[in-house]
Amino acid sequence: MYINDICKTSQVLKFILFADDTNIFASDIPTMRIVTLGKTGSGKSSLANTLFREETFTVNHSANSQTQFCQSENKIINGTNIQLVDTPGFFDTDKQKDTELKDELLKCIIECAPGAHAFLLTLKVEKFTAQEEAVVEQMMNYFSKEALKFTTVMFTHGDQLPKGMKIEEWVKENKALNDLVQKCGGRCCVIDNKYWINSQDQYRNNQNQIKQLLETIYKTIEENEGNCYTNDLLQKVQLMKEREKNHKALFAKLKKILIGVGLGTLIGALLGVGVEHSEVQIIRKCAKRNKVNANQL
Helix, strand or coil, X not given: CCCCCCCCCHHHHHHHHHCCHHHCCHHHCCEEEEEEECCCCCCHHHHHHHHHCCCCCCCCCCCCCCCCCCEEEEEEECCXXXXXXXXXXXXXXXXXXXXXXXHHHHHHHHHHCCCCCEEEEEEECCCCCHHHHHHHHHHHCCECHHHHXXXXXXXXXXXXXXXXXXXXXXXXXXXXXXXXXXXXXXXXXXXXXXXXXXXXXXXXXXXXXXXXXXXXXXHHHHHCCCCCCXXXXXXXXHHHHHHCCCHHHHHHXXXXXXXXXXXXXXXXXXXXXXXXXXXXXXXXXXXXXXXXCHHHC
């Protein structure tokens, strides 16, 4: 099984999290895979740039976002080789984009296999109306209990927090939000990609919040005994990656196999919910229907 690859012991992980970057080569340390999830416009790409402290990920500021791509980048941060997979708005309601998003989801699955060590579910700090509650409820339909063990709720637009209030206090004011955070083990953090960059406020400061986020992720990995979140689908894709080093060729093969499988089914397969059979059974069934040799999977 392709788990427990982030560290052999919690002591090793703690060392690499706080070691001096200049004395460590990326090939000498394990990779921590982090996947951002959320609706378009929730601040996923800006969060990724804030985490990496550079404009690495594409941010589209238009109201009708044209950026619908999976982007994966690596950077050593505090001695850890972090692979950050920034995803498009898989939870958007625009059905016309489903085909495009399905392609990007396949790329995301390939990039994060054999599994993510942390999911960052991004939401804005904003008035939480019935519409926002419906969006969160929709998201939760895709998350298995196991996936939630690896999930931190990441709030953006932190400057919208009332003065003097911390994110945990704000979350508790709304039952639906509080229930969501509690399902994620009480894990939540907040940043503001615009106003907290050079803030003198110790709390409203991105550098301090990112440090807290990394510590939260470290604690999550420790609680999960060093394992990444994985399932049959991700492990099967990892085996395919080992046989086919060319990701473009692997993408083409998976796309052919999964003709006719909907976006929602794929999201559920990735996160462990929303399918009647195991993910591998779905792949094999689709392979047979689409006349692909299932024994190669």
